[in-house]
Amino acid sequence: MLELLAPAGSMESVQAAVQNGAGAVYLGYGDFNARRNAKNFTREEAAAAVSYCHLRDTKVHLTLNTLLTDRELPRAAQVAAEISEMGVDAVIVQDLGVARMLRQVAPDVHLHASTQMTVHSLDGVKECADLGMTRAVLSRELSRDQIAYICQNSPIEIEVFGHGALCMCYSGQCYLSSMIGGRSGNRGLCAQPCRLKYGWGKRADEYPLSLKDMSLVGYLKELEDMGVACLKLEGRMKRPEYVAIVTRVYADALREGREPTAEELRQLEAAFSRQGFTQGYFLDQKGPDMFGTRQEGEDPRELFAQARTTYESGENRKTPVRLYAWIQAGEPAQVAAEDAQGRVVQVEGPVPEAAVNVPLTREKVEGQLGRTGGTPFHCEKATARVDEGLSLPLSALNALRRQALEKLSQERARPPERKTGEYHPGVRYENPKAPPALTASVRRAEQITPELLALKPERIYLPCDEGAACPDAVRRCQEAGVAVSVQLPRICWDREMPQLEQQLNTVKELGVTEALAGTLDGVRRARELGFQVRSDFGIGVYNSQTLKELKKLGVEGATASFELKFAQIRDLSKAIPMEAIVYGQLPLMITENCIIHNHTGRHSCEEGQRLVDRKGEHFPVVKAWGCRNEILNGKTLFLADKAADYQRLGLTSVRLLFTTESPEECVRVLERYLGRGRYRPGEFTRGLYYRDVE
Incomplete structure (x- = not known):
């Protein structure tokens, strides 16, 4: 039967989940998980929770699903040894370096790829399998046909989210909270700025980024028939009564092989909702109906009191x-x-x-x-x-x-007998001494002008659709002696793969041999098509072990996470050449929902669309590959006057990220980074390179 995985933010929630029929629970222990604000477990509480669950035929999954620094990995290794000794069944991870460490320290514990790894296609799942994962948690945006296709062909178990909060951005690709508030979702402290008001003119008077909660309780048999191994319920920050209600409704429907009753649906909505629920992503019906906000009101006291009796009044789990x-x-x-x-x-x-x-x-x-x-x-x-x-x-x-x-x-x-090992960071690579070369990525082929090429950037990153549609742009680079790398979209579903492969093959026939990929899905696709592969910022390089894992996957160069400080980038042991972004309107979100279409009612991809927040800050919204959106930071990252700082980091190259700039502005920016001219953007930021990110 489909495993039902319930959230547990406290021991009381563990009891609520188990007594109401969960097949497994997931919980956080220590500071290395994606809900650091939750009441995470102490060592004694975690051990007690594992014993409690195992006695009642319930598995325990531990969340270690944040990006960690080199300094944090030794402590995380201690956590790994402790939870292995306790008998935790699986660890959910985002960071490739954490996965590498876990294989050393706790080789008998199953590794599950978190939804934070942005696994959204069969290629991504296969890459996870190659990394030793036994399960992949798919992106919540996928539709039923894509989930079914992956399940039918996957070499490992597939887990999907079934109930609870939806992020507006693909998990693992959101930088909005960290850039505007210094609290990173990739580090477990998302401040949920997507739940705030935004607007399209001068006033923030709408909620265009606040999605309703998902509920797939009416599709359990279909999910089981697809071959989904596990259905996940979201809610580690929610109270135990919520956990009890949601777990019971899903567990009863699963066990009895039926649809939920009208009363059960009422209970789900009363426990927590944002103006109802949505199945929009699953049904492939995106649009404004998917959005809603939390309506303040009194808690359903009677319902919560009934829920408490299920886990406070003796044993219901036999x-x-x-x-x-x-x-x-x-x-x-x-x-x-x-x-x-x-x-x-x-x-x-x-x-x-x-x-x-x-x-x-x-x-x-x-x-x-x-x-x-x-x-x-x-x-x-x-x-x-x-x-x-x-x-x-x-x-x-x-x-x-x-x-x-x-x-x-x-x-x-009794905990199982398991092998244990020690964490070994391994050989340390010396930073290269040569100053980094300048590279540039563009959004539009028209930004590649003779004037830009005359300035001799070492490499141009060109989106695959632009490269396929504008072969002259590729030829101009080649004739100017400037290397071209094709940039894969961060998001490409399996049903979109034929279009992507056609574009990549077209560019390959033009003589392009190198690709830039922002997720594991793209890394595998590019490698199998014969490209040399570099990893982009979306893969989240935060520590030296991740660089070693990427090298093992055949990746030949990597991009540092722009949530790292300069000192942290400098201290990385660089097993492969490394690049950092030093200019541009940084991408804060990539969304499956087209918020431009939701707002205007039409597909309009021209430039100039901007969201405004309650403080008057503007965020450009641009088209992403596959009729998706990217939301960019309104302030431009500008570091031309800080060259002495980034030239000491051991980087092989630094990248200028051109998005909404005109061709002429691209030239002026590149000149400035070459030490010529006096260009300076109107509003700029130093990003996160000089300030701590929580």
Whole structure:
């Protein structure tokens, strides 16, 4: 049956999830997870939670799904060793370096690729499998046909989100919170700025980035038939009553193979919603109907009170066991218990005496064995062998049953024996001494002018659709002696792959041999098509171990996360050449929903669309590959006057990111970074390179 994975932000939520039918729970322990504001577990609480869950046939997944620095990895390795010793079943990861560390320290623990890895196609899933993952959590934006296709062809298990909050941006690709508030979603401290008001003119009077919560409770059989291994419920920040209600509704519908009742749907909405729920992504029906906000009101006290009784009033989660008894003359009474996994325990009691009045019978003994109330077990079958004419106090028989079940509980909660290892950062690479070369990425082929090429950037990154549509732009670069790399879209679904491959093959026939990919999906696709591959910022290079993993995947160069400080980039051990973005309107979001279409009612991709926030800051909205949107930072990253700082970081190259600039402005910017002219953007930022990101 489809595994139901429930959130647990506290021990009370663990109990709420388990007692209401969860097949697994996921929780955070320590500071390295995507809900650092949640009440994460201490070591003792986490160990108690694992024991509690395993006793009741429930798995435990630990979230280690944030990007970590080199300095944080040793502490994360301690966490990994501790949770492996506790018996945690799987670890959910975003950071490739964390995955590498886990394979060293806790090789027997399953690795699950977090939705923060932006895995949205079969290529991404296969890349996760090559990295040792046993499960991939798909991007929440995927439609039913794409999920089904991936499940049918996946070499590993597939997990999908089934209920709870939707982010406006593809998970793992959002930088809005960090850039405007210094709190990174990739570091577990998203401030949820997408839930605030924005507008299209001068006033922020709408909620164009606030999606309703997802609910797929009416599609459980379809998901199971597709081959989805696990359905995830979101909500580690929510109260235990919410966890109890949502878990119970989904668990009952799954177990009974039915659709939810009208009352169950009412309970889901009362527990938490943003003006109802949406299935828009799953049904491939994107649009303004998917958006909503949380309406303030009183908590449903009666519903929450009922929910509390499900996990505060005894055991609702009963595991089947078989009990056996042997009552024989001259031998100590024996009782054994066996669970469904074949664990058997045995206890002994007093020697039975000869009966004076009413002798003990097999039926009486079996009846006493079956009285498992108040325990997490129910007696599936009781079998007794009782010699005739014997007597044994029922209190002694009851004590033997209790002892057997307690002993079985200890066995079930016992952590498995596992291999452990030590974390080894490995060889350290010296930073190159030569100053970094200048590269440039463009959005439009028209930005590649003879004047720009005359300034001799080392490399031009050209989007694949622009390169295929404008072969003259590629030829101009080649004739000028400037290398061209084709830039893959960060998001490309499997059904869009033929179009992408056609564009890539067209560019390849023009002589382009190198590609820039922003997700693992793109890395694999480009590599299989014969390109040399560099990784873009979307892969989240935050530590030296990630660079080593990328090298293992055949990646020949990487882009540093622009959430790192300069000092952190400098200190990375660079196993492959590294680049950093030093100019441009940084991409803050990439969205599956076209917010321009939602606003205007038409597909209008011309430049000039801008969101405005409540502080009057403007954010350009531009077209992304596949009728998607990118939301850019309104302030331009500008570091031409800080060249001395970025030239000391051991970078092989630094990139100018051209988006909305005119061709003439591109030339002026490049000249300025070459030390000529006096260009300076009107409003600029130093990004996050000089300030701490939480």
